[in-house]
Amino acid sequence: MYDPTVARLTYRALLGRRRALILGALPLLLIAISLAVRALAGADDQTAADVLGGLALATMVPIIGVIAGTGAIGPEIDDGSVVYLLSKPIKRPTIIYTKLIVAIAVTMVFSAVPTLIAGFILNGNGQQVAVAYTVAALVASIAYAALFLLLGTVSRHAVVFGLVYALVWEALFGSLVPGARTLSVQQWSLAVAQKVSGGDLVTSDVGLTTATVLLAAVTVLATWYAGQKLRSLTLAGEE
Amino acid sequence: MATEQSTQTPATASGDTRIHNIGYRSYDGPRLGRSYARLSLYSQSLRGAYGLGRSVKSKVLPMLLFVVMCVPAAIMVAVAVATKANDLPVDYTRYAIIMQAVISLYVASQAPQSVSRDLRFKTVPLYFSRPIETADYVRAKFAALASALFILTAAPLLVLYIGALLAKLDFTDQTKGFAQGLVSVALLSLLFAGIGLVIASVTPRRGFGIAAVIAVLTISYGAVSTLQAIAEVQSSGDTAIAWIGLFSPITLIDGVQSAFLGATSAFPGGVGPSNAEGVVYVLFTLGLIAACYGLLMRRYKKVGL
Numbered sequence: 447m448y449d450p451t452v453a454r455l456t457y458r459a460l461l462g463r464r465r466a467l468i469l470g471a472l473p474l475l476l477i478a479i480s481l482a483v484r485a486l487a488g489a490d491d492q493t494a495a496d497v498l499g500g501l502a503l504a505t506m507v508p509i510i511g512v513i514a515g516t517g518a519i520g521p522e523i524d525d526g527s528v529v530y531l532l533s534k535p536i537k538r539p540t541i542i543y544t545k546l547i548v549a550i551a552v553t554m555v556f557s558a559v560p561t562l563i564a565g566f567i568l569n570g571n572g573q574q575v576a577v578a579y580t581v582a583a584l585v586a587s588i589a590y591a592a593l594f595l596l597l598g599t600v601s602r603h604a605v606v607f608g609l610v611y612a613l614v615w616e617a618l619f620g621s622l623v624p625g626a627r628t629l630s631v632q633q634w635s636l637a638v639a640q641k642v643s644g645g646d647l648v649t650s651d652v653g654l655t656t657a658t659v660l661l662a663a664v665t666v667l668a669t670w671y672a673g674q675k676l677r678s679l680t681l682a683g684e685e
Numbered sequence: 686m687a688t689e690q691s692t693q694t695p696a697t698a699s700g701d702t703r704i705h706n707i708g709y710r711s712y713d714g715p716r717l718g719r720s721y722a723r724l725s726l727y728s729q730s731l732r733g734a735y736g737l738g739r740s741v742k743s744k745v746l747p748m749l750l751f752v753v754m755c756v757p758a759a760i761m762v763a764v765a766v767a768t769k770a771n772d773l774p775v776d777y778t779r780y781a782i783i784m785q786a787v788i789s790l791y792v793a794s795q796a797p798q799s800v801s802r803d804l805r806f807k808t809v810p811l812y813f814s815r816p817i818e819t820a821d822y823v824r825a826k827f828a829a830l831a832s833a834l835f836i837l838t839a840a841p842l843l844v845l846y847i848g849a850l851l852a853k854l855d856f857t858d859q860t861k862g863f864a865q866g867l868v869s870v871a872l873l874s875l876l877f878a879g880i881g882l883v884i885a886s887v888t889p890r891r892g893f894g895i896a897a898v899i900a901v902l903t904i905s906y907g908a909v910s911t912l913q914a915i916a917e918v919q920s921s922g923d924t925a926i927a928w929i930g931l932f933s934p935i936t937l938i939d940g941v942q943s944a945f946l947g948a949t950s951a952f953p954g955g956v957g958p959s960n961a962e963g964v965v966y967v968l969f970t971l972g973l974i975a976a977c978y979g980l981l982m983r984r985y986k987k988v989g990l
Contacts, residue, residue: 468897479908487919497911505907513896520892605892606746606794609899613786
């Protein structure tokens with residue numbers, strides 16, 4: 447189910463040259479902001495939760511998820527070089543599965559690790575805030591990577607649709623329409639984080655059971671369907 | 686003109702090598718010149734920003750975003766008319782701030798569309814084989830994206846304004862607000878177009894350009910608003926909030942319009958920059974636009990050759 451060569455090529459496509467720069471710039475910015483906040487405001491649990499929740503989990507994780515998830519397969523389909531991969535005797539679901547593993551790993555490394563560091567800088571993991579948000583980032587990484595990898599195989603405008611989901615649906619509708627929050631990866635991962643922290647700093651609108659079931663369902667279904675899409679992929683010409 | 690003229694080349698003695706005049710003619714009609722080429726590039730880029738003249742698939746997103754941008758304005762007008770309110774529920778200047786996610790998405794999707802594809806398919810050298818020069822290309826693209834953004838941001842204001850007049854709200858009041866709103870969105874269009882194009886012109890990959898533009902716009906806003914919220918809680922004063930606002934495009938526009946265009950600020954605490962700080966905001970905004978133009982000029986000095 448896991449093909450090391452495909453994995454190596456995907457890593458190179460994701461982290462090669464400029465992509466690594468933007469992927470690395472976001473976590474650095476988060477850590478820089480945490481340092482500034484700590485210097486300005488001192489250690490405060492509520493502030494730490496605000497920064498990690500508002501900046502790390504709501505903005506940074508989805509954006510890195512979009513870049514890694516769609517970047518794992520989108521460019522290849524876009525420039526047509528995916529045919530060389532598909533013509534090899536590797537099962538299509540294996541290709542998807544391998545690329546998913548890589549996308550998850552990249553998203554986790556570039557979002558969860560800086561979240562943990564930022565959390566420790568902000569309040570030294572007081573009330574388990576840092577750990578809780580790191581767990582949320584880890585869980586969200588898996589779901590986002592699977593979801594955006596699927597988008598990458600479905601549409602040529604995967605990045606835009608991914609961002610529309612992450613920014614318009616989760617951020618805009620999520621803050622206006624309460625029902626939209628039930629269908630949001632961010633809230634599902636927050637439900638898991640709530641369980642971890644146990645305090646009332648991290649809260650979610652979704653119950654833990656619902657969240658876990660939905661997270662697992664979305665990840666598995668998205669991966670399965672992406673594999674199916676890749677089996678019947680038609681290469682579109684340039685617009 | 687197709688008369689065959691044979692020329693004997695002296696080098697070959699056998700005489701079976703000849704150059705035929707097969708009747709190519711030189712063009713001696715009117716030449717429309719540089720400004721016409723620039724205008725064409727501008728109008729094509731502007732049409733392209735809304736998917737006109739392109740495939741149906743590429744029309745979907747810009748048109749959708751345009752509709753999403755206008756519908757809330759129509760709803761607000763309907764509410765104002767139905768409730769016989771004395772004022773619109775939202776200021777003209779505030780509208781773009783509320784809808785910033787849509788505007789950011791539009792810039793992010795259309796800026797790479799405008800320049801990245803030229804780089805990727807190596808059509809830039811073809812443009813420069815025409816009578817246009819670097820400055821013409823940059824100006825045409827910049828103006829086209831800024832105009833497209835202006836259409837996107839000014840259309841809902843127009844909806845609000847027409848609705849306000851139909852609802853018989855105070856004419857001078859509404860006209861003043863509308864004019865202030867237009868100035869603010871014009872500034873916003875220039876700034877966002879500049880930032881979007883600078884980022885998009887670096888990469889030939891469309892998807893990557895989209896992600897980079899959106900990352901710069903949303904992360905900078907997220908960072909600035911988080912810091913502002915903390916500065917407010919810490920009550921380190923309105924000055925700190927105002928200075929932090931300089932570091933993201935949308936808060937920059939917010940600051941300019943709340944200092945000079947009579948807008949109420951969306952900053953935490955609702956306190957915008959004072960007049961002196963407002964001058965810095967205006968200078969910073971104009972400087973940023975000029976810097977984007979300069980960077981684009983530098984980018985296209987040597988390209989794709």
